[in-house]
Amino acid sequence: MAGGGALSGNAAMPETLIVGGGLIGLAIGWQLAKAGRSVMVIERDSPAASPSGASWAAAGMLAPLAEVGFNEPVLLALSRASLAMYPEFVAELEADAGQPVGYRTEGTLIVALDNDDAAWLRRQYDFQQSLGLPTRWMDGNEAWEQEPHLAPSVTAAAFAPTDHQVDNRRLMTALREAFARAGGELRTGTEVVRIQHDGDRASGIWVRPSDDAGADPELLEAPQLVVCAGAWTRLLMANNLPAPAVPPIRPVKGQLLSLTMSPLLRLSYVIRTRRVYLVPKLDGRLVIGATSEDVGFDTRLTAGGLFELLRDAWEAVPGVYDLPVRESWAGLRPASRDHAPVLGPTPLAGLYLAVGHYRNGVLLTPATARLMCEFLLTGEVPEAMQPFGLARFHRRARMHA
Ligand SMILES: Cc1cc2nc3c(=O)[nH]c(=O)nc-3n(C[C@H](O)[C@H](O)[C@H](O)COP(=O)(O)OP(=O)(O)OC[C@H]3O[C@@H](n4cnc5c(N)ncnc54)[C@H](O)[C@@H]3O)c2cc1C
Structure with missing residues (x-):
C-alpha cells in the first residue's frame, strides 16, 4: 500500500x-x-x-415512541433498552466528567393541528398501543391545558411520557x-x-x-x-x-435552527407535529428541526428549509414568532440501507x-x-x-x- x-x-x-x-x-x-x-x-x-x-x-430527543413509525420493528427493542439505560448512563457520566448533560424527563407531546393530522396521529397512536407502548391520547383541550403555549387549533395529542431528551452537545x-x-x-x-x-x-x-x-x-x-x-x-x-x-451508509441532511426562549415562553415538553419538532433545552435554547434531504454531503442552509421549519413551528406554538433567533445549522445523519x-x-x-x-x-x-x-x-x-x-x-x- x-x-x-x-x-x-x-x-x-x-x-x-x-x-x-x-x-x-x-x-x-x-x-x-x-x-x-x-x-x-x-x-x-x-x-x-x-x-x-x-x-x-442533533436535537437530542430520546424518542423511541414518537419515532416508532419510522423504524424497523427490530430497532424498537434496542431503542427502548437504550432509553432504559439512560438514567444510569447519565449519572455515571456526570460523575466521571464532573459536569451536567442536560437530561430532561418531562416527556413529549405529539400534536395534531387539523383533521388530516388527527387522522395521522390516530394511526400512530393505534400502532403504538398495539405494541403496548405507554402513550396516552388527549383531546385538544387536555393537550392545551398540559401545554398552554400550544396553538388553540390543536385538535388532539398523544403524550409519550417516557420520550425524554438530553443536551447532545x-x-x-x-x-x-x-x-x-x-x-x-x-x-x-x-x-x-x-x-x-x-x-x-x-x-x-x-x-x-x-x-x-x-x-x-x-x-x-x-x-x-x-x-x-x-x-x-x-x-x-x-x-x-x-x-x-x-x-x-449514506448521509441524510437535516437543517435546524434555535431560538432563545423568554420568561414568558419557556416550554418544558418536547413538542412534535407531523412536520416539525421543538426541543426546549435547559440553557434556554429552543431547538427546531429538522428537514430530511437526500443531497449527499451538501450541508448548506436553504431559505426554503428554514422557512418551512419556522412556519411549522409557529403553527404549533404561535409564540415562537417573537423569540430571538440564535443559531442555524445543518448535519448529516448516517443512514444505513x-x-x-x-x-x-x-x-x-x-x-x-x-x-x-x-x-x-x-x-x-x-x-x-x-x-x-x-x-x-x-x-x-x-x-x-x-x-x-x-x-x-x-x-x-x-x-x-
Ligand atoms: C439534524 C439531525 C437531528 C438529529 N436528531 C436526533 C435526535 O433528536 N435524537 C437522536 O437520537 N439522534 C438524532 N440524530 C442522529 C444522531 O445525531 C446520529 O445518529 C449520531 O450522532 C451519530 O453519531 P456518530 O458518532 O456515529 O456520528 P458523528 O457524530 O457524525 O461522528 C462521526 C465523527 O467521525 C469523524 N470522522 C469522519 N470521518 C473521519 C476520518 N476520515 N478521519 C477522522 N475523523 C473522521 C467526523 O468528523 C465526526 O466527528 C440527529 C441527526 C441529525 C443530523
Whole structure:
C-alpha cells in the first residue's frame, strides 16, 4: 500500500483505535478505557472549530415512541433498552466528567393541528398501543391545558411520557472529559485517510493532519480498529477495502435552527407535529428541526428549509414568532440501507463497525457503547447485537441475486 515516506508503527501502540470522535466513538472509548483498555480516538475536527458530526448537530430527543413509525420493528427493542439505560448512563457520566448533560424527563407531546393530522396521529397512536407502548391520547383541550403555549387549533395529542431528551452537545463535551479522565487519548485535527489491510486482516490506519492534505500519512497500528465515522464511513472505507467489508451508509441532511426562549415562553415538553419538532433545552435554547434531504454531503442552509421549519413551528406554538433567533445549522445523519445501525465485526479480522445510527444515535449511545464494549472485550457478539451485523446486507443481496 502506498504510504510514501510514512512513519510506521508507534512506540506505545494502543489496544484499540477508534475512528471518529462523535457520541458513538467517544462512548465506546470511555467504556473501554474504564475497563482498563488503552484506547485512542482519532477525530478530524479540530477543537477550535465547531464539530461537523451529527452528534453536535442533533436535537437530542430520546424518542423511541414518537419515532416508532419510522423504524424497523427490530430497532424498537434496542431503542427502548437504550432509553432504559439512560438514567444510569447519565449519572455515571456526570460523575466521571464532573459536569451536567442536560437530561430532561418531562416527556413529549405529539400534536395534531387539523383533521388530516388527527387522522395521522390516530394511526400512530393505534400502532403504538398495539405494541403496548405507554402513550396516552388527549383531546385538544387536555393537550392545551398540559401545554398552554400550544396553538388553540390543536385538535388532539398523544403524550409519550417516557420520550425524554438530553443536551447532545453537553453530552459530547462530558464524554470527551470522561474519556480523558479514564486514561483515553483523543487526537483531534487528525484525518484518517485509509485503513491498512493485509489479506484478510486490518492492522492499522493512515493518518495526517486535517489541515495539511499534502502531508505524508503516518501509520498507527492496533489489534482492534473500530470505525465510528458516521456519515463519512463509506468515503473512508470504500476506496481500498473489499466491498463485503464496507457498510451501506449514506448521509441524510437535516437543517435546524434555535431560538432563545423568554420568561414568558419557556416550554418544558418536547413538542412534535407531523412536520416539525421543538426541543426546549435547559440553557434556554429552543431547538427546531429538522428537514430530511437526500443531497449527499451538501450541508448548506436553504431559505426554503428554514422557512418551512419556522412556519411549522409557529403553527404549533404561535409564540415562537417573537423569540430571538440564535443559531442555524445543518448535519448529516448516517443512514444505513435499512435505517438500523451496523454493529460488530467485518470480514476483515481486527476491523469493527459502530455506524449507521441514522435518526436515533443519541438515543442509541448507551446501548451501543455497552454492547460494543462487551463484544470488543470478549470477542463474543452479544445476543441483542446480533440483528445489527454487517452480514445482513450481504445475505439480502444474495437472496435477491
Ligand atoms: C439534524 C439531525 C437531528 C438529529 N436528531 C436526533 C435526535 O433528536 N435524537 C437522536 O437520537 N439522534 C438524532 N440524530 C442522529 C444522531 O445525531 C446520529 O445518529 C449520531 O450522532 C451519530 O453519531 P456518530 O458518532 O456515529 O456520528 P458523528 O457524530 O457524525 O461522528 C462521526 C465523527 O467521525 C469523524 N470522522 C469522519 N470521518 C473521519 C476520518 N476520515 N478521519 C477522522 N475523523 C473522521 C467526523 O468528523 C465526526 O466527528 C440527529 C441527526 C441529525 C443530523
